Amino acid sequence: MGARPLLNRRLDGLGTTIFAEMSALATATGSINLGQGFPDTDGPEEVREAAVRALREGRGNQYPPGPGVPELRTAISAHQRRRYGLDYDPDTEVLVTAGATEAIAAALLALLEPGDEVVALEPFYDSYSACIAMAGAVRVPLTLRAPDFRPDLDRLRSLVTPRTRLLLLNSPHNPTGLVLSPDELTAIAELAVERDLLVVTDEVYEHLVFEGAHHPIAALPGMRERTVSISSAGKTFSFTGWKVGWVTGTPELVAAVRTAKQYLTYVSAGPFQYAVAEALALPDSYFDGFRADLLHKRDLLADGLAAAGFRVFRPGGTYFVTTDITPLGEQDGIEFCRSLPERCGVVAIPNAVFYDDVDAGRPLVRFTFCKRVDVLEDAVDRLTRLRPVDRTSRTS
Numbered sequence: 128m129g130a131r132p133l134l135n136r137r138l139d140g141l142g143t144t145i146f147a148e149m150s151a152l153a154t155a156t157g158s159i160n161l162g163q164g165f166p167d168t169d170g171p172e173e174v175r176e177a178a179v180r181a182l183r184e185g186r187g188n189q190y191p192p193g194p195g196v197p198e199l200r201t202a203i204s205a206h207q208r209r210r211y212g213l214d215y216d217p218d219t220e221v222l223v224t225a226g227a228t229e230a231i232a233a234a235l236l237a238l239l240e241p242g243d244e245v246v247a248l249e250p251f252y253d254s255y256s257a258c259i260a261m262a263g264a265v266r267v268p269l270t271l272r273a274p275d276f277r278p279d280l281d282r283l284r285s286l287v288t289p290r291t292r293l294l295l296l297n298s299p300h301n302p303t304g305l306v307l308s309p310d311e312l313t314a315i316a317e318l319a320v321e322r323d324l325l326v327v328t329d330e331v332y333e334h335l336v337f338e339g340a341h342h343p344i345a346a347l348p349g350m351r352e353r354t355v356s357i358s359s360a361g362k363t364f365s366f367t368g369w370k371v372g373w374v375t376g377t378p379e380l381v382a383a384v385r386t387a388k389q390y391l392t393y394v395s396a397g398p399f400q401y402a403v404a405e406a407l408a409l410p411d412s413y414f415d416g417f418r419a420d421l422l423h424k425r426d427l428l429a430d431g432l433a434a435a436g437f438r439v440f441r442p443g444g445t446y447f448v449t450t451d452i453t454p455l456g457e458q459d460g461i462e463f464c465r466s467l468p469e470r471c472g473v474v475a476i477p478n479a480v481f482y483d484d485v486d487a488g489r490p491l492v493r494f495t496f497c498k499r500v501d502v503l504e505d506a507v508d509r510l511t512r513l514r515p516v517d518r519t520s521r522t523s
Contacts, residue, residue, distance in 0.1 A: 177401060227358065236258070297330075337425065448494050
C-alpha cells in the first residue's frame, strides 16, 4: 500500500478504547472489573419480559421505523414532560438511536463543519474526542480540576471564539461525577444565547443524581431551540447491551441528526424499543429505588477506597468514583491500573486517557460501583492490600 498510513489521520492516536483493554485484562486475570460501567445484574424483570413478549409477538423483529417505533417515541416525550416539563412532539422532535454513543456521533457529524471548534468539559468521555475528530472539528477543553471539579465559567467564556460552533456538555459527568448546578447551567445557557452557540448535552445519568435533582439545560430560556438533548435506557434500567438511546430537540435539529444517523446504523434494537417504552412508564418508586440502591453502593465503595488509602472524590452523580492515587505513593494512573490486577485482582480505569492535558489526570483513577454489594465488598477487601504503612486515608 506504499507509505501512506491506512488510518485516517483524524483518528490518529485514538486506537483501541481503554475500556476494551482493561476489560480484556480483567478477563485474562480473573479480576473484579470495576473499570467498565456495566452492571452485573439485569434490570427490572417486567422490562425484560416486555422484550420477550415483543419478540414472540413479532414486533420489531424486522426493520423498525427509522425514527424509532411510535410507542417508544411517545414514551420518551411523556417522560420529558413528566420529569422536566419539556414538551416534544414524538413525531418530529424525538429520534431513537443505537445508544447514546450513536446519538452523540450523529449529532456531531450532522452539526459540525471541518474547522469548527467544540468546547467540552475535560476529562471527556472517550467517544467525544473520536466523534469531534471524525467531523473534522477541533476540541477545546474546559478542564475540570480536583477536588470539586466545578467548571471555571470565566475560563469557559474566554474559550469561546468566532470559530466556536457548539458546547458539548455532560451532566451528570463521566468520569468525575460532577452535577452542574442550576446557577452553572444558567450561566452556560446565557453564554450560548449571547454567542449563538448550539449545545449538545449528554444526560445518560439523569436518574443518578445523589444530592438535589437533574436540571436539563434545554428547559432554560432560549435553550430549547439550540439544544440537542441525549439520553438512553442502558444506565437507568441496567440493560446496557440493548443499546437504546434517543435525541430530543426542535424539528430542525432532530432532522439534521437523523440525516447523519440513517447512514450509521439506520435502525437497531427493534424488540427492545417496545420494552424501553414500557420501562419509561414505570412508577416513580422504581427510579427512587434505583437511585437509593446506587447511593448505598457509592458510599460502600467510596468508604472502602478511602480506608485503603486513596483520596476519594465522592461523586454527586453517575456510578463512578474518581480517586487520587498519590497518597498510596503512586503517580501514574495508567501504570497503576495496568498493574492493579496482578497486585490485588481489581481492574479500574486511568482518568488520564480522558484528558488532552494528561498531567491534569495522571494521578486520577476511576472505579465503578454499579456491581452487586458482595462484589463491591470483595473488591474493597482486595484493595486494602494497597494500604500504605503509617499513612492515614483522606476523603473529599
